[in-house]
Amino acid sequence: xxxxxxxxxxxxxxxxxxxxxxxxxxxxxxxxxxxxxxxxxxxxxxxxxxxxxxxxxxxxxxxxxxxxxxxxxxxxxxxxxxxxxxxxxxxxxxxxxxxxxxxxxxxxxxxxxxxxxxxxxxxxxxxxxxxxxxxxxxxxxxxxxxxxxxxxxxxxxxxxxxxxxxxxxxxxxxxxxxxxxx
Amino acid sequence: xxxxxxxxxxxxxxxxxxxxxxxxxxxxxxxxxxxxxxxxxxxxxxxxxxxxxxxxxxxxxxxxxxxxxxxxxxxxxxxxxxxxxxxxxxxxxxxxxxxxxxxxxxxxxxxxxxxxxxxxxxxxxxxxxxxxxxxxxxxxxxxxxxxxxxxxxxxxxxxxxxxxxxxxxxxxxxxxxxxxxxxxxxxxxxxxxxxxxxxxxxxxxxxxxxxxxxxxxxxxxxxxxxxxxxxxxxxxxxxxxxxxxxxxxxxxxxxxxxxxxxxxxxxxxxxxxxxxxxxxxxxxxxxxxxxxxxxxxxxxxxxxxxxxxxxxxxxxxxxxxxxxxxxxxxxxxxxxxxxxxxx
Numbered sequence: 001x002x003x004x005x006x007x008x009x010x011x012x013x014x015x016x017x018x019x020x021x022x023x024x025x026x027x028x029x030x031x032x033x034x035x036x037x038x039x040x041x042x043x044x045x046x047x048x049x050x051x052x053x054x055x056x057x058x059x060x061x062x063x064x065x066x067x068x069x070x071x072x073x074x075x076x077x078x079x080x081x082x083x084x085x086x087x088x089x090x091x092x093x094x095x096x097x098x099x100x101x102x103x104x105x106x107x108x109x110x111x112x113x114x115x116x117x118x119x120x121x122x123x124x125x126x127x128x129x130x131x132x133x134x135x136x137x138x139x140x141x142x143x144x145x146x147x148x149x150x151x152x153x154x155x156x157x158x159x160x161x162x163x164x165x166x167x168x169x170x171x172x173x174x175x176x177x178x179x180x181x182x
Numbered sequence: 183x184x185x186x187x188x189x190x191x192x193x194x195x196x197x198x199x200x201x202x203x204x205x206x207x208x209x210x211x212x213x214x215x216x217x218x219x220x221x222x223x224x225x226x227x228x229x230x231x232x233x234x235x236x237x238x239x240x241x242x243x244x245x246x247x248x249x250x251x252x253x254x255x256x257x258x259x260x261x262x263x264x265x266x267x268x269x270x271x272x273x274x275x276x277x278x279x280x281x282x283x284x285x286x287x288x289x290x291x292x293x294x295x296x297x298x299x300x301x302x303x304x305x306x307x308x309x310x311x312x313x314x315x316x317x318x319x320x321x322x323x324x325x326x327x328x329x330x331x332x333x334x335x336x337x338x339x340x341x342x343x344x345x346x347x348x349x350x351x352x353x354x355x356x357x358x359x360x361x362x363x364x365x366x367x368x369x370x371x372x373x374x375x376x377x378x379x380x381x382x383x384x385x386x387x388x389x390x391x392x393x394x395x396x397x398x399x400x401x402x403x404x405x406x407x408x409x410x411x412x413x414x415x416x417x418x419x420x421x422x423x424x425x426x427x428x429x430x431x432x433x434x435x436x437x438x439x440x441x442x443x444x445x446x447x448x449x450x451x452x453x454x455x456x457x458x459x460x461x462x463x464x465x466x467x468x469x470x471x472x473x474x475x476x477x478x479x480x481x482x483x484x485x486x487x488x489x490x491x492x493x494x495x496x497x498x499x500x501x502x503x504x505x506x507x508x509x510x511x512x513x514x515x516x517x518x519x520x521x522x523x524x525x
Contacts, residue, residue: 042492045482048224048231071384073404073434075424077454082234083426097229109382109404123224128232133433133454135385136493 035166037153041139041176043163046128050140051121053158060147061122061140061155063100063115066176070137072110078130078138079103079113096126117143139176237426237455240473244428246460247471247507247520253286254516259297259490263510263517265500266303273510273517274298279310279319284502286517292323300351300389302343309348309365311338316350316365329365340389342398347413349398353388356381358400358415371415372400378417379405387438387453387496394446401450403435408448408465421465428457429467438496443505451509453496458509458520471507471520484513 001009039050039061050061075087079101084093089103100119104112115138122140130138142155142164156164167174224231257275264272269284279292279301292308300311307326308319314336316329332338333355340351347368350359358381360369374380381388382404391399397410397418409420422437423430431437437450446463449471456478458471477497478484485491490512497509497518507520 046232048226051230052225071404071435073384074382075406075434077434082232082237095232097227121230123226123230125230125232131493132232132234133494134435 033166034169036142036144036149036169036172037147037156037164038142038167038172038174039140040163040165040174041136041141043161044124044127044140045161045163046124046131046140047160048123048125049158049160050155051123053155054122055150055154056146056148058146059122059155060142060144062117062120062143062146063122063124063126063138064141064175065113065115066137066139066178067112068178069135069176070113071135072106072112073134074109074111076103076111076113076130077133078126080129082129095129096120097123101126113138136176141173141175144172234426234455237428237432238474240428240457240470240475244470245473246469246523248523249472249476249518250506250521251286251519252511252514252516253282253519255510256280256288257515259488260510260512260515261297261299261498262301263498263500263508264301264303264308265502265508266308267305269502269504270303271500271502271508271517272301272303272308274301274310279308281321290321290323292319299337299339299386300341302341302348304343304345306345307343309341309343311341311350313337316341316348316361318348318365327364329361329367332359332367337386339386340391340400342390342392344392349390349392349413351388351390351400353383353386356383356388358390358398358411360413360415369415371411378415379407379409379420382435384435385438385494387435389439391440391442393442399440399442401437401440403431403438406431406436408437408440408450408461421461426455428459428470428473432457433494439498441499441501443501444503445505449499449501449507451497451499453494456495456497458497458499458507472509472518477509477511477518478513487515488513 051059054060080093081095098119098121100116102114106112124140127138127140130136255273260275262274271282273280277294279298281289283289296312298310302309310317314331318327319325335354336352337354338350339353342349346363348361352359357370357372361367372381381402384404387403389401393399400409402409406424407420407422410418426432432452433454436452438453439451441449448461451458455474457473460468462468495512500508505522509518511518
């Protein structure tokens with residue numbers, strides 16, 4: 001190896017180590033204050049920016065479901081198009097553009113709705129349908145196994161409702177629950 | 183070092199140009215992101231957006247009523263409305279019930295220990311449904327009776343009083359509770375079976391009304407129906423169908439409130455797409471009292487004004503002897519009065 005190549009490789013390695021260290025320090029800093037980013041579902045206006053403003057290619061924001069406040073409706077406005085042809089699982093009747101919600105029969109006339117999170121892009125279309133007509137059991141949360149814990153969350157910066165805040169790392173979620181309902 | 187690796191003027195200018203281009207692109211991207219943040223509008227394709235605006239407009243030919251007046255309730259959280267004989271208006275909210283004369287002047291008030299959720303006024307007494315029990319008052323505000331708590335899961339959202347019997351709608355247990363005149367529990371009914379379809383009540387909007395026809399009328403929101411029962415709980419008939427179109431009941435669970443006009447016609451109120459409509463005594467759609475564009479002009483403002491309006495909310499309705507529809511607006515905290523249009 002020539003001296004020139006040796007120095008070039010050394011500089012490259014140092015750069016990579018430095019960038020890695022910088023990223024690690026950001027992550028460490030994000031968690032060092034004992035807080036992480038989370039959405040307050042009661043402030044969220046389902047504007048759709050969570051799907052586009054995250055630094056990740058597929059947003060860390062996902063739809064989650066609070067089963068204890070769900071009505072298990074046969075005609076779920078978070079699952080069905082506003083005016084479905086029929087109340088079945090045919091693709092044209094489904095609201096979710098990525099097919100991320102599964103509908104399973106419980107007992108007449110009740111159905112359970114579950115989210116397939118890897119398919120969810122966090123667009124909040126279902127959340128809006130559920131919140132507008134139903135109990136708002138579908139809501140958005142930042143998934144911390146996906147989130148990269150940016151120092152300044154780009155979704156929080158864009159959120160028009162100021163619904164994204166730092167929350168304690170030991171209480172990283174703000175799930176809706178029955179007790180909060182009016 | 184050979185001459186090929188030397189930086190000449192051409193390659194320097196080329197690299198500088200490329201850098202400038204990249205910088206401009208980056209800045210444009212940042213600006214676009216800032217624009218999104220400013221407008222609060224997502225750049226997503228429309229198929230990622232929930233849009234029911236096409237159903238939010240009322241055909242003027244179907245609009246049978248016009249708004250003529252409003253009465254401030256003075257409540258921070260108005261919950262329920264009833265019209266008594268002589269068009270006396272009763273409004274429940276916060277921790278009390280207020281009585282207004284037909285011109286909207288406050289006549290009297292009753293203080294309660296908890297939030298009232300539903301009211302019935304017969305002229306001789308006022309029945310107030312609270313979360314898990316019933317309280318009965320004379321018109322002067324003196325308490326006449328109070329029921330025992332009706333169960334841990336009970337969440338009362340409707341009350342009807344015939345004078346001899348009281349019927350309560352329990353959204354928590356999805357039942358109608360039949361009580362005697364003093365609020366003593368006699369019977370519960372409404373579960374699926376024996377010809378009864380069963381009540382489906384996804385959210386706490388469940389109401390009961392005694393008709394002049396001797397039937398007990400109940401909204402069954404999860405089935406998008408108004409149903410009639412005998413006093414002993416036998417299902418008689420039901421009408422209504424789910425639809426975003428104006429003739430049907432929209433969303434997952436509607437209507438949320440209903441009442442009847444003196445001529446027997448039904449007045450229904452829906453949440454989500456706030457609509458107040460008229461159906462004849464057989465359930466045939468007749469027209470609109472007020473559409474979404476009349477009832478909620480700015481949803482964001484309504485949400486800010488009303489703690490209970492973060493999810494779909496409805497307007498409780500009552501009718502006076504002239505057929506005027508009185509709608510309780512939880513965001514404006516007023517009673518909005520709609521009178522039939524004069525042809």
